[in-house]
Amino acid sequence: MLRPKAQAIDLGGKPDLKSPDLYLHEEHHDAFRRLRAEEPVYWNPEADSTGFWAITRYDDIEAISKNPKLFSSAKENGGHRIFNENDIDGNDTDASMISMDPPEHASYRRMVTPGFVPKRILGMEERIRARVTRLLDNLPKTGEAEFVSSVAAVLPIEVLAELFGVPESDGPKLFEWSNATVGEDDPELRVSDEYMKKCVLEMAGYAAGLWRQRLENPGADLISMLAHSRVNGEAMTFPTYIGTFILLVVGGNETTRNSISGGLLALSENPEERRKLLDDPSLIPSAVQEIVRWVSPVLHMRRTATEDTEIRGQRIKRGDKVVMWYASGNRDEEKWADPFRFDVTRYTKSNVPTQLGFGAGQHFCLGSRLAELQLKVLFEELLRRFPDIHVSGPVRRMRSNFIYGLKEMPVAYTPGR
Numbered sequence: 001m002l003r004p005k006a007q008a009i010d011l012g013g014k015p016d017l018k019s020p021d022l023y024l025h026e027e028h029h030d031a032f033r034r035l036r037a038e039e040p041v042y043w044n045p046e047a048d049s050t051g052f053w054a055i056t057r058y059d060d061i062e063a064i065s066k067n068p069k070l071f072s073s074a075k076e077n078g079g080h081r082i083f084n085e086n087d088i089d090g091n092d093t094d095a096s097m098i099s100m101d102p103p104e105h106a107s108y109r110r111m112v113t114p115g116f117v118p119k120r121i122l123g124m125e126e127r128i129r130a131r132v133t134r135l136l137d138n139l140p141k142t143g144e145a146e147f148v149s150s151v152a153a154v155l156p157i158e159v160l161a162e163l164f165g166v167p168e169s170d171g172p173k174l175f176e177w178s179n180a181t182v183g184e185d186d187p188e189l190r191v192s193d194e195y196m197k198k199c200v201l202e203m204a205g206y207a208a209g210l211w212r213q214r215l216e217n218p219g220a221d222l223i224s225m226l227a228h229s230r231v232n233g234e235a236m237t238f239p240t241y242i243g244t245f246i247l248l249v250v251g252g253n254e255t256t257r258n259s260i261s262g263g264l265l266a267l268s269e270n271p272e273e274r275r276k277l278l279d280d281p282s283l284i285p286s287a288v289q290e291i292v293r294w295v296s297p298v299l300h301m302r303r304t305a306t307e308d309t310e311i312r313g314q315r316i317k318r319g320d321k322v323v324m325w326y327a328s329g330n331r332d333e334e335k336w337a338d339p340f341r342f343d344v345t346r347y348t349k350s351n352v353p354t355q356l357g358f359g360a361g362q363h364f365c366l367g368s369r370l371a372e373l374q375l376k377v378l379f380e381e382l383l384r385r386f387p388d389i390h391v392s393g394p395v396r397r398m399r400s401n402f403i404y405g406l407k408e409m410p411v412a413y414t415p416g417r
C-alpha cells in the first residue's frame with residue numbers, strides 16, 4: 001500500500017537521477033545538460049531495484065510517449081512511477097487510467113473526459129476569477145505573505161472541490177492526502193508510515209462515501225460521472241474508482257500549485273519578463289506555456305519496454321524501465337532556441353515546439369486546459385492587483401524526484417491596490 005522511499009546510490013561521479021536531493025537546489029539542470037550531450041540514453045542503477053534507462057532528449061521522450069505498444073504504462077508491467085507499482089503489497093488502489101495501456105486505457109479515459117471538455121472548463125472561468133479575487137483580497141495588508149499556503153495551494157484545491165461537487169471546507173483534507181501520497185521522500189509530508197496508512201484509509205473512506213452518495217443522488221460532478229459510468233457495459237470496479245479518485249486529487253493539485261508558485265518565482269527572477277506582462281497582459285497565455293515548460297512540475301513519467309528494442313542505437317531489453325525526464329526535454333538545446341532563457345513571448349513566435357510538461361501521446365494530461373485556465377486567471381489578477389509582487393526570501397522545496405514543488409515561498413508587495 002505504501003510507495004517506497006527512494007534509496008540513494010553512489011554512482012562514482014555520475015548523477016543519480018533518482019536521488020530526491022538532486023532537485024532541492026536546482027542541481028538537476030546541470031546533470032541533465034551533461035546527459036543530453038554525453039549520454040542521452042543513460043543507465044541509472046538503483047540500490048533497491050533493477051535500474052532504469054534515463055531518457056533526456058525531447059524527440060526521444062515524445063516518440064516513447066506515442067508508442068504505448070512498445071513502451072507500456074500498465075500496472076502489470078510496473079506502471080508509471082520508477083518503483084514497480086505491482087510490487088507494492090496490497091496495492092489495489094492504483095489501477096487508474098494513468099497505469100493502463102490501450103485499448104483498456106481509452107475506455108477509462110472516456111469516462112472522465114466529459115468532465116474536461118473545453119465548454120465545461122471555459123464555463124468555470126468566472127468562478128475561478130471570483131476565487132482568485134477572494135484569495136488576493138485576503139492577502140495580509142502588511143505587504144508580506146507566504147504565497148504557497150495563501151494562494152498557490154488553495155486555488156487548485158478549491159477548483160478540485162468544485163469538480164467533485166464537495167464543499168470547499170473539505171479542501172484541507174484533500175490537500176493533506178495529496179501531499180502524503182506523492183511526498184514519500186519528504187519527511188515533512190510523510191511523517192511516518194503509520195501516518196501515510198492513516199491518510200490512505202481516510203481518503204479511501206471519504207471517496208467511498210462520495211461514491212455511495214452519488215449513486216443515489218447523481219449530479220453533474222466528476223464523482224457522479226465515475227459512479228454511473230460503464231466500461232463495456234460494466235460499472236467501474238471500486239478499486240479502479242479509488243485509483244481514479246487519487247489520480248485526480250494528486251494530478252489536479254500538486255501540479256497546478258507548483259506551476260503557480262514556480263511561475264511567480266520565475267517572474268521574480270526575470271523582472272524584464274514580468275514587465276512585458278504588465279505592459280501587455282495578452283501575453284499571459286504564452287507566459288503560461290512558458291511557465292509549465294520552465295517549471296516542469298512533473299519531473300518524469302516511466303514506461304516499460306514490452307520488446308527488445310533500441311533508442312539512439314542503445315539496446316533496450318524487454319522489461320527494462322524507461323524513464324522520460326520532461327524537465328530535461330523541456331530544456332533540450334536541439335529543440336529550443338535559448339532553452340535556459342525564461343521568455344514569456346516564446347509562444348507568440350512561429351514553429352515553437354509544444355512543451356512537454358503535460359506529457360505527450362495517449363496519456364497527455366486530461367486536466368491541461370483546466371490547469372492553463374487557472375494559471376491564466378491567477379496571473380492576470382495577481383499582476384493587475386500587485387504589479388510589484390516578488391519573492392522576498394529563500395524558498396523551501398519539496399524533497400521529491402517526481403514532483404518539482406515548492407513548500408514555502410515568502411513574497412512582498414505593495415498592499416491595498
Ligand code: HEM
Pocket residue numbers: 065073080097098099109247248251252253255256259292296297298301302356357358359360362363364365366367368370371
Ligand atoms: C500544470 C498542471 C499539470 C501538469 C504539469 C500535469 C502533468 C501531467 C502529465 C505529465 C501527465 C502525463 C502522464 C503520462 O504520460 O504518463 C498527466 C496526466 C494526467 N493528468 Fe495532469 N497535469 C497538470 C494538471 C492536471 C489537472 C488540473 C488535472 C485534473 C484535475 C490533471 C489530471 C490528469 C489525469 C487524469 C492524467 C492521466 C491521463 C491519462 O492517463 O490518460 N492534471 N498530467
